[in-house]
């Protein structure tokens with residue numbers, strides 16, 4: 001089966017400084033992949049690359065013909081501007097832009113879809129609340145409701161279970177499993193290794209570069225985790241492009 005995602009020697013970074021480098025590998029259609037690694041390992045950077053927010057400094061990400069409307073990206077909740085004066089209803093409704101466009105009106109059918117998505121994540125009655133008034137767990141539920149509406153082939157979740165209680169995690173992991181059951185491709189950046197072991201068949205262990213990638217049980221070894229920690233500690237954030245990326249100097 002053709003890959004859903006192909007990373008071809010991908011380097012991503014900021015201001016020409018690489019943050020993730022030389023990533024090669026493939027994600028099969030319908031795969032459920034955890035991306036783990038220490039703080040600063042490059043997980044969010046990789047996901048910004050997948051979502052098309054960050055262009056690779058070198059290499060390429062091949063999305064198997066998907067365009068941006070086929071990708072649902074759930075950013076870390078710290079990246080959401082909670083002071084922006086928008087209601088939960090309108091925020092979740094932005095998940096329908098794929099079908100309505102940003103300036104399309106919201107008819108009865110769209111309204112029902114938004115209310116159903118809110119109900120599916122346990123946010124009945126929250127539609128008129130400003131997003132800035134939500135608790136951390138309610139914010140995550142709202143972000144999941146928007147992903148539900150996006151109906152995307154590829155779903156990219158950046159730390160979706162951070163700082164939320166066990167009940168909210170359980171409800172939201174059930175949604176992830178549902179998307180997996182529907183054949184969508186799902187990648188999630190996670191820190192909770194227990195959750196990874198219990199729910200994610202495949203894991204990419206990232207430490208600026210790939211440390212290990214494959215079946216979760218094979219990747220989550222103490223040796224691999226130690227290597228990842230050391231690689232992140234040794235990484236120089238101010239480094240310029242890798243020697244391998246620079247054009248050869250004239251003799």
Ligand SMILES: Nc1ncnc2c1ncn2[C@@H]1O[C@H](COP(=O)(O)OP(=O)(O)OP(=O)(O)O)[C@@H](O)[C@H]1O
Nearest residue numbers: 014015019037038039040041042043044045046237
């Ligand atoms: N907007 C930015 N501008 C410059 N550097 C950035 C930016 N975002 C991230 N970085 C740097 O890129 C590197 C990788 O960060 P990234 O956020 O991708 O890691 P992460 O694995 O998601 O970390 P965490 O687990 O802490 O969320 C870090 O050194 C970080 O400081």
